[in-house]
Amino acid sequence: MSRPSSGTAATIMIELDGVELTLPSAAGPVHILRGLDLVIGRGETVSVVGPSGSGKSSMMMIVAGLERASKGAVTVGGTRFNGLDEDTLARFRRDSVGIVFQDFHLVPTMTALENVAIPLEFAGRDDAFERAAECLEAVGLGHRLTHYPGQLSGGEQQRTALARAFAPGPDLLLADEPTGNLDGETGQQIIELLFQLQAEHGTTLVLITHDPQLAARCARSVKLLDGLIVDDVANGGTKYGDPAASAAGL
Ligand SMILES: Nc1ncnc2c1ncn2[C@@H]1O[C@H](COP(=O)(O)OP(=O)(O)O)[C@@H](O)[C@H]1O
């Protein structure tokens, strides 16, 4: 992956500039994202909120490099996505971006250990299995290494997904409604773990959620509505981009 070379790139994790996403549908093109401008600094914790269908997951897919913007510029960790070929993009994602989904996305035919280790092996790490075991122990699953996803509870599956996401030591963690499929208490445990790992690693966190309490755990909240950013506030209430916020060094 390319490393940020300028002072600005060294402090910026995500930069979206006029990002649009238009996809075809039977009824004609759908304008899903309609011009997003967003800068997220390294180490920030940002929640993304907004009603269902407002474009939160689509924005995440673009930041992850899993979906290409139809228009505008996407730069993540100093790497500009526009024009990158799929292999380079996939390598960047593998090394720098951890992703956690609502429905876990574990490979059902692999054990917990393999789910975490195989991506590390693909990344060329010869300590893949040791590292994977260590990460699973860190999320409290040291006793479940050889279990398949179907033999794990929802909370355990999401712990496995968290271990997988953090194992390569990503600069950026993207989480799309990570507690959406879990009961309240289990969800709470996952969130505690997520923030603990984030703090330990200093990872930039973008957390999609419709839970206001959870959103408030992040230092900043971005609100989407109908494919546009309609609010961007520091939790505490200061608007990003406001003169007052700039004066405060935000
Ligand atoms: N592949 C697709 N083709 C057409 N429309 C899509 C596609 N994926 C998502 N959409 C539409 O884009 C809008 C935003 O979806 P999404 O990003 O999933 O929103 P959210 O995560 O905020 O619920 C929705 O109206 C959805 O129906």
Ligand SMILES: [Mg+2]
């Ligand atoms: Mg969504």
